[in-house]
Amino acid sequence: AVRSLSTARNSLTVGLIPADGIGREVIPAARDAIVAVQQELPPLKFIDLLAGWDTFTRTGTALPSETVRALKDECDCALFGSVSSPSRKVAGYSSPIVALRKELDLYANIRPVRSVSADASTPPTTDLIVVRENTECLYVKDEKLVNTDNGKEARAIRLITERASTRIGKIAFELAKARPRKAGTGSNCCYFSDLLQLVTIIHKSNVLSVTDGLFRESVRAVPVAANGKFDDVTIEEQLVDSAVYRLFREPQIYDVMVAPNLYGDIISDAAAALVGSLGVIPSINAGDNFVMGEPVHGSAPDIAGKGIANPVASIRSAALMLRHLGYSSPADKIDKAVNDTLAPGKVLTADLGGSSSTSEVTKHIMGLIEA
Numbered sequence: 001a002v003r004s005l006s007t008a009r010n011s012l013t014v015g016l017i018p019a020d021g022i023g024r025e026v027i028p029a030a031r032d033a034i035v036a037v038q039q040e041l042p043p044l045k046f047i048d049l050l051a052g053w054d055t056f057t058r059t060g061t062a063l064p065s066e067t068v069r070a071l072k073d074e075c076d077c078a079l080f081g082s083v084s085s086p087s088r089k090v091a092g093y094s095s096p097i098v099a100l101r102k103e104l105d106l107y108a109n110i111r112p113v114r115s116v117s118a119d120a121s122t123p124p125t126t127d128l129i130v131v132r133e134n135t136e137c138l139y140v141k142d143e144k145l146v147n148t149d150n151g152k153e154a155r156a157i158r159l160i161t162e163r164a165s166t167r168i169g170k171i172a173f174e175l176a177k178a179r180p181r182k183a184g185t186g187s188n189c190c191y192f193s194d195l196l197q198l199v200t201i202i203h204k205s206n207v208l209s210v211t212d213g214l215f216r217e218s219v220r221a222v223p224v225a226a227n228g229k230f231d232d233v234t235i236e237e238q239l240v241d242s243a244v245y246r247l248f249r250e251p252q253i254y255d256v257m258v259a260p261n262l263y264g265d266i267i268s269d270a271a272a273a274l275v276g277s278l279g280v281i282p283s284i285n286a287g288d289n290f291v292m293g294e295p296v297h298g299s300a301p302d303i304a305g306k307g308i309a310n311p312v313a314s315i316r317s318a319a320l321m322l323r324h325l326g327y328s329s330p331a332d333k334i335d336k337a338v339n340d341t342l343a344p345g346k347v348l349t350a351d352l353g354g355s356s357s358t359s360e361v362t363k364h365i366m367g368l369i370e371a
C-alpha cells in the first residue's frame, strides 16, 4: 500500500459498480473474495450502484448522481468493473470512469504487473508497478472540431500541472520505498547492478518539452524536497517509445514507472502481455480519502455473457483495495489463493490457455482462501 486510509472503522461499506460487459461477471467474484476474508474485516456492507453505457442508454446518464452521492456519503471504498464507451461522440454521454476519477479526486492509478512463478523460490521475471496520473493529460477531454479553409481540424488540450505531477511523483517514490529491493538481473541490465529501489519517469519531453517537461521536472523535484526521505530510491527517466521497447526486451529493469495519464494507460495495458493476459492485472484508483479497485481490462463485448471472463484481475483489485485500506492480512490471503491457482495452471480461463469458466476459477480461489 502507498498509504493506509484509517483502519479504525466499525464497518466497511463497499460500493459495487459492475458497469458494462464482463464487469458484471467479474465484480461478483471480487465481492466473493472480500466475503471470504470477512472474519478479518469489520462488518461488511455492499451497495450496488449504476454507471456505464448501458445505464446511459436506459436512463440518459452514464453516471447517475445517486451513484456519486452514495460513494461519497455511504461508502468507504468501491469496486468498478468495466465500461463500454462508444468510439464516436454521442450527445450527452461522457465516460463514467473518467468522470468518477475526477469527481472523487482519485489521482493515482496504481497498476502492479507481476508474473507468477511455478515455485515460490523462483523470482518473477516481471515485477513492476505502473503509476499513472489519473486526472489530467489528454483525459481532461477538452476537444473541439473547427472548420477551417482547409477542412476540419480537431484540437485537444493536454493539461499537465505541477501540482498533479508532484503528487503522483510522491506516490511513485513512496511505493518504490515500500517495495523490496530488486536485483538487476542479466548482463543487459544497464540501469542497476545492485539491489535497488527505482523510479523511472516516463515522458516524451524531447518533443513535448513544455508539458512532459513540466511532468518530468515536477517528479524529479519530489526527492529533492523530501529532506532525505527518498535518498535510497534511485531515479531514472526514459522516453515513452524507448520505454515500451525496453519493457518487452528487459522487463526486469523496471521497478516503479511513473507516467502521465495517457502513457500510463497504454504502458500498463501493454505490460499485461508480459504476464499472460490483461485478465490478471488489477489496479486501484487512489486518492487521499477514497480508493476504488478496478480491473485494468475493459468490458470485452466479444466474450460478455458467456461466463468465461477471467475473474483474477477483479479479485486481485479487491485485495489491492483492502491492502490500501490497511487490511494487509486478508489481502495477502486473497493474493496467495490467486497465485496458488495460477501457478499450477490447472484451473484457468481461456485467455490463459485454459478451459475453466469464470465461476470455476472463482470457486477454486475461494476454496483456497477458506482452506
Ligand code: GGG
Binding pocket: 080, 081, 082, 083, 084, 085, 086, 095, 096, 097, 098, 294, 295, 296, 297, 298, 299
Ligand atoms: N476497467 C477498465 C475499463 O473499463 N477500461 C475501458 C476504459 O477505460 N474505457 C474508457 C471508457 O470506456 O470510458
